Amino acid sequence: MNREQGRDILKRLNMKVTPKRLEVMCCLGSEPLYLSADEVWHRIKDRVDSIGLPTVYRILDELAEAGVITRIFLADRKQYYFLCANQDHHHHHFVCESCRRVEDLGQCALGEGTLDAVQRSGGRVTSHILQINGVCATCSTPRGGAACRTK
Structure with missing residues (x-):
């Protein structure tokens, strides 16, 4: 930027x-x-x-x-x-715990079924946070992981 x-x-x-x-x-x-x-x-x-x-x-x-x-x-x-x-637009991210890279998932993973269940319980959603943590494809490979961690 x-x-x-x-x-x-x-x-x-x-x-x-x-x-x-x-x-x-x-x-x-x-x-x-x-x-x-x-x-x-x-x-x-x-x-x-x-x-x-x-x-x-x-x-x-x-x-x-x-x-x-x-x-x-x-x-x-x-x-x-x-x-x-x-x-x-609203969307979520995948966070690599090894190299610290953040990948844009491009969409919201909260399904309509979840929202319907909340509404049926009498509540209303005002916001939500979903973050998926893991290890990216590069860090998952033996050779890529070593290079990834040295960044």
């Missing part, structure tokens, strides 16, 4: 376009991997004047709430973030 794309996304969401927000978006948009707030901060702190880790957390939370970035949940209970280029 370049700065102009980031600027367009922020404007579309009626968010103020700031150098710090742009830098966080560009950092995430330049990686096919998920990153922690700490990793984002370490990558951008020398390029942005006086940005602290709390500011990075705040920006990441704002962007996640706006639907620009996806929160990634793993067993280590840390929160990670990923900027998905596919923002046209």
Whole structure:
């Protein structure tokens, strides 16, 4: 993602376009991997004047709430973030626990049957999160896995 794309996304969401927000978006948009707030901060702190880790957390939370970035949940209970280029519609992701790559599944896996069951119980769905964790095809092969983990 370049700065102009980031600027367009922020404007579309009626968010103020700031150098710090742009830098966080560009950092995430330049990686096919998920990153922690700490990793984002370490990558951008020398390029942005006086940005602290709390500011990075705040920006990441704002962007996640706006639907620009996806929160990634793993067993280590840390929160990670990923900027998905596919923002046209609701969908889910496959997360490789080995190389940290995130793949866009392109669709929502929550079926109509599930929604019907919730409605029959008297409830209503306001949101849902589905993330599939595993090991990607490259990491699954002996030769690919070694190369994948060295990235």
